[in-house]
Amino acid sequence: MITQRSWLRASRSTYFVKTIDERDGNVEQRIPTRGPLDLAATLESGQSFRWERHQGGYTGVAAGHLFFVRSEDTELVVSSPSCTDPASWARAYFDIDTDYNELCTLLRGSDSKVAEAVDYCPGLRLLRQDAWETLVCFILSQNNNIPRIKQMVHRLCSRWGARRTEGAHCWWQFPSPESLASATEEEGKQLGLGYRALALVEAAGKVSSGMLDLDSLSEMSTDEAREILMQQRGIGRKVADCVLLFGVGKLDAFPIDVWIKRGLEHQYFAGEGQNLNVLREFAQDHFEHHRGYAQNYLFYFTRSSSRKK
DNA sequence: TGCCAGGCCTTCC
DNA sequence: GGAAGGCATGGC
Secondary structure (H helix, E strand, O other), rough: OOOOOOHHEEEOOOOOOOEOOOOOOOOEEEOOOOOOHHHHHHOOOOOOEEEEEEEEEEEEOOEEEEEEEEEEEEEEEOOOOOOOOHHHHHHHOOOOOHHHHHHHHHHHHOOOOOOHHHHHHOOOOOOOOOOOHHHHHHHHHHOHHHHHHHHHHHHHHHHHOOEEEEEOEEEOOOOOOHHHHHHOOOOOOOHHOOHHHHHHHHHHHHHHOOOOOOOHHHHOOOHHHEEEEEEOOOHHHHHHHHHHHHHHHOOOOOOOOHHHHHHHHHHHOOOOOOOOOHHHHHHHHHHHOHHHHHHHHHHHHHHHHHHHO
């Protein structure tokens, strides 16, 4: 498998321009986005669950810090009351080192269906998130909808996350594995997490004890990493692939949820229902390169166009 | 009011 | 090995 990232990356000549945000006094940093960037699509599409609209942009918590982001023309503007170098965080988080002009061109060349999905929202980014946070969020995601997942994550953070205050701002950090490991299944259920509570507490215990080393997953093959994740309670093929794609940077992962299943069946199988294994094999062969990016665009296209109808 | 949701697990055949 | 049913509950 040829990795696409090496040649999608261009030189790291990104420059930052610092200004002062008059609204809250935080230093703003501006990053050239190198291709389209649609913040609404990216932050509300069910990759991450901790962002809210705020004064023409978004506010959210990541890596323990509170961030404000907005897009202006070809720049991403980012500030934070606590992080001293929000631009460095944003560049990684929003996949800025990938040239999305080039990526979109590559994907459009794969087939007309993918081209349609890319053209529907070329500014959709693949977020590069923390593996632990991604693991927790996607354990909660099973048989659930995005607004409710956001609620659950919010409750989880305010119950077991550390509270931080900086000036006029306060926020909850994402709970550490140690913090969640101290919780019980019953407490999770009382918080409205349902039957997912047990999987959550077990995963926290394994991560905090070192039995499950999330950092090591990036060093493994995607298949090896997936196998380890799927040994955990409450983590099946789909959740594992989401963790690998959004949290570990395995760009060949291709999570198949109900929307992707529907989309693939509609686009490639004349609407005829297919077994999940058939769809996995199809995706493996058909989307040989940049599979994870293709999945992201197809998910957004299928879900959004369906909701419009 | 009833179906659905970024599914997984167990049981049954 | 694959299909069916159960699981909690808010959104639509």
